[in-house]
Amino acid sequence: MDLTHDPKRVSSLLVSRESIRERVFRERLLVHHRARSHFRFWNESKTKTLDTNTNTISDINGNNFEEKNKRREIGEERAGDIYISKKNMNKMVNTAPIGAETATTKKGVDPKQVPVIVMYSVGKAEEAIREREYAKAKKMMESTDALCSRYGAPPPVHGLALRILADACEQGARSEGTSEEEKIKGINEAKKCLRKGLSLCEPHFGAKGLPPTLERDLNGRAGDLHAALGELHRNEGEFIEALQNFREAVKKFGKLESKDLCAASVNRMAYTFINMKQWDDALKELKYNEELGPILDSRSEILSTTYNFKGECLVNIGGKDDEAKKAYTEALKHALACGHESVREQASAYLDTHGGAGEDVAPDAYI
Numbered sequence: 001m002d003l004t005h006d007p008k009r010v011s012s013l014l015v016s017r018e019s020i021r022e023r024v025f026r027e028r029l030l031v032h033h034r035a036r037s038h039f040r041f042w043n044e045s046k047t048k049t050l051d052t053n054t055n056t057i058s059d060i061n062g063n064n065f066e067e068k069n070k071r072r073e074i075g076e077e078r079a080g081d082i083y084i085s086k087k088n089m090n091k092m093v094n095t096a097p098i099g100a101e102t103a104t105t106k107k108g109v110d111p112k113q114v115p116v117i118v119m120y121s122v123g124k125a126e127e128a129i130r131e132r133e134y135a136k137a138k139k140m141m142e143s144t145d146a147l148c149s150r151y152g153a154p155p156p157v158h159g160l161a162l163r164i165l166a167d168a169c170e171q172g173a174r175s176e177g178t179s180e181e182e183k184i185k186g187i188n189e190a191k192k193c194l195r196k197g198l199s200l201c202e203p204h205f206g207a208k209g210l211p212p213t214l215e216r217d218l219n220g221r222a223g224d225l226h227a228a229l230g231e232l233h234r235n236e237g238e239f240i241e242a243l244q245n246f247r248e249a250v251k252k253f254g255k256l257e258s259k260d261l262c263a264a265s266v267n268r269m270a271y272t273f274i275n276m277k278q279w280d281d282a283l284k285e286l287k288y289n290e291e292l293g294p295i296l297d298s299r300s301e302i303l304s305t306t307y308n309f310k311g312e313c314l315v316n317i318g319g320k321d322d323e324a325k326k327a328y329t330e331a332l333k334h335a336l337a338c339g340h341e342s343v344r345e346q347a348s349a350y351l352d353t354h355g356g357a358g359e360d361v362a363p364d365a366y367i
Helices: 007-013 016-029 032-047 066-080 086-095 111-130 134-151 155-173 180-204 212-235 239-253 260-275 279-295 299-317 321-338 341-354
Strands: 048-051 056-059
Touching (some): 111 134, 111 155, 212 239, 239 260, 279 299, 299 321, 299 341, 321 341
């Protein structure tokens, strides 16, 4: 079965596009104090230089900043561990408590308020995208991109603005009534935004002296940009480029504490191989998630997709009915645990037609 042009299945089976990517990673990055701390460090580092031989950051007098940042990081690490709910995030964005809409002076924007303005704009643009007001979101994020460039926003924050801009371009291009010419233009604009975000992050990987929170968000943002770019290529049938970006996403996400986003990117990579009808290659990727399963935070959300893809591969290879039944039974178990309706329907349909798996798996299927 060719799944390449089935957007309903794609959006539901990949899961990571909203539920995992947004809940596990983006809510961390959207915390205002994280953006502020990144801006503070980045503005201070404008008078610093990066020694390409030792990869350490020093000021114009050659004083190393690593020890200073270790002391500072005690406070930032604690702040960086804070999680906030979507309800509180929306409340924070909507109220803009530090004056995001009025943070201007007679000479222009108050530089101290730039992180607040950026994060406020990101929140409002995401809201516009949810309401399908793509042109409004695009215009807002284009202004934010220009603001980030003017005031030298740190790559994870600037990259986030470009990520949302790419979302607005892509979804606007794919919306009903868009001409083929406008669709191609919008998709290319989205790719350009994502590549720009990656180019901002790339020079700073491995630099010594970066605060751990900034280094973590740098890897997370790059992983997110690669995953989004991979998905764009996959949707366009550009499978080799898609796989290259998904592999890079796995590498970057693999450096985070939570492995959920890494596993979600592996699912996307496997799905690309499924689109290419390369079933054995897809199974090799899915094996990684099976082994990673016990340490995942969103275990059922991810593994429901993993085992569903595994079952599909085994069915297409042929002659592996028992293995396919076990895979679909595992998919069903995890789908019921996390409410993954699309997987539940597909796994149930297969098991109803071909019978359940052996007794060693079946008793847990409906827990």
